Structures are given as C-alpha cells and as structure tokens.
Amino acid sequence: MFTITHFETPCSEHINDQILQMVVDYLTDISTVAIAPSNLLFNVYQYAIGYEVHLYLQALGGSKGIAVELIVAMDDEDPSKVIGFLLYLPVKGDPEACGVAYMAVHASHRRRGVARAMVQEMVGRYPHGELTCAVGKVACFEALGFQVLGARGPQVLMNTRDRSTDGLMGVLDTAPIYSSTEVRQIHTYLLQRHGKRAMLDAEKQRDRHLDQMTAKARAFVQERLG
Numbered sequence: 486m487f488t489i490t491h492f493e494t495p496c497s498e499h500i501n502d503q504i505l506q507m508v509v510d511y512l513t514d515i516s517t518v519a520i521a522p523s524n525l526l527f528n529v530y531q532y533a534i535g536y537e538v539h540l541y542l543q544a545l546g547g548s549k550g551i552a553v554e555l556i557v558a559m560d561d562e563d564p565s566k567v568i569g570f571l572l573y574l575p576v577k578g579d580p581e582a583c584g585v586a587y588m589a590v591h592a593s594h595r596r597r598g599v600a601r602a603m604v605q606e607m608v609g610r611y612p613h614g615e616l617t618c619a620v621g622k623v624a625c626f627e628a629l630g631f632q633v634l635g636a637r638g639p640q641v642l643m644n645t646r647d648r649s650t651d652g653l654m655g656v657l658d659t660a661p662i663y664s665s666t667e668v669r670q671i672h673t674y675l676l677q678r679h680g681k682r683a684m685l686d687a688e689k690q691r692d693r694h695l696d697q698m699t700a701k702a703r704a705f706v707q708e709r710l711g
Contacts, residue, residue: 494546503567525687551655579652585616639698
C-alpha cells in the first residue's frame, strides 16, 4: 500500500531528489517530446527537463510568483521511498481549475492504483483538471475521469469537463534552460564524442518523431470527436 501527501510548500531534499531521479529515469514518458534513450540528444533533455521540474519544486509556496502544488505517493513498507508524484498548477481566476504539469509512477508500483489515487486527490481539490498526454495514454486517463477535448501539438488535450477553463495558468519561463551554459556544455561534449553528422541525424530523428506524434494526435482526435 501507499500514503498520499499533498504539498503547497517546498518539501525535503530527500523527496525532491527522488522526484528528480524519476524524471531522469522516465523522461520518455514525462517529456512532451517523448525522446527515446537511443537518441543522442537524450542527455540534453534529461538535464533540461530535470531542471524544469527542479524549478517548479522550488516554486512551491509561491516564491516565484505562480501557484504550484505537489502530490506525492510514499511506499507504506518503506515510508521514505517516493513511488509517485503529480505536480500541478492551480488556475488564477478559477478556484476549481488546475493543470497537470508533470506526473510519474515508479515502474515497480504501476497498476496498483497509485496514479488513480494521486489524480483523485488533485481532483478533490480542483475538480476542473486538465492535462495533455500521448495517444497511447488516453485510455488510462479516460479511466481516471478525463475526456478528450482536442489535440495540442504532439499530445491529446484532456479535461475532467467538456471544456477548458477560462482562467489563466501561470507557468515558469523555462526557455532559457535550453540556451544555458550547462546545456551548451552537454551538447558540446556530445558533439565532440559523436561528431556533427551524428548530432544532426539525432535532431532530424527527434523532429520526425515529433511530426509523427503530432499527426497521430490530430488523426486520433478527429476520429474520436468527428
């Protein structure tokens, strides 16, 4: 079994470290880019998205000017072990609405109701919930009470209601991460190790995959909504 805890203020480094490790381990599932470990750019995205989540964890409590809340699932047999997390953003101007930013369940605890419990905790606080997911995950979220609204880039837009909120959701400006010194250093290392041709091929592979996901999401939504 497991315990669900809700945080509105920064949690301990012990919990943060485990959440960030899950981001690194399950990057393909968490990232909207869905980049595969076989792609040479994988390490770049591991750092960048890991740092994004780090910034949002720091923003708990409103220190960065936006609303951020966190739900964590802990293993009852080992109360110090994080087995799942759901980081979401309450909507300004709509006290019932929120949007899921990041969510993951440890591979060892999937299909045990962890995701359902975390989503139920969130929806209990904000019944008008919204998220985006890959086409392959739609059925999972439909089982959790979400419905398809449309396509958003390479993902399907889902909501607990038949429309999006009219409120505004504050997000952090994470674009500078991708031009940061750290990302440039990782990219330079990969370039030196694999060569320019291989890195260009990795970029093309990523872009083709994104185009395929986008087309798949649009086709799915068109078929589903007519």
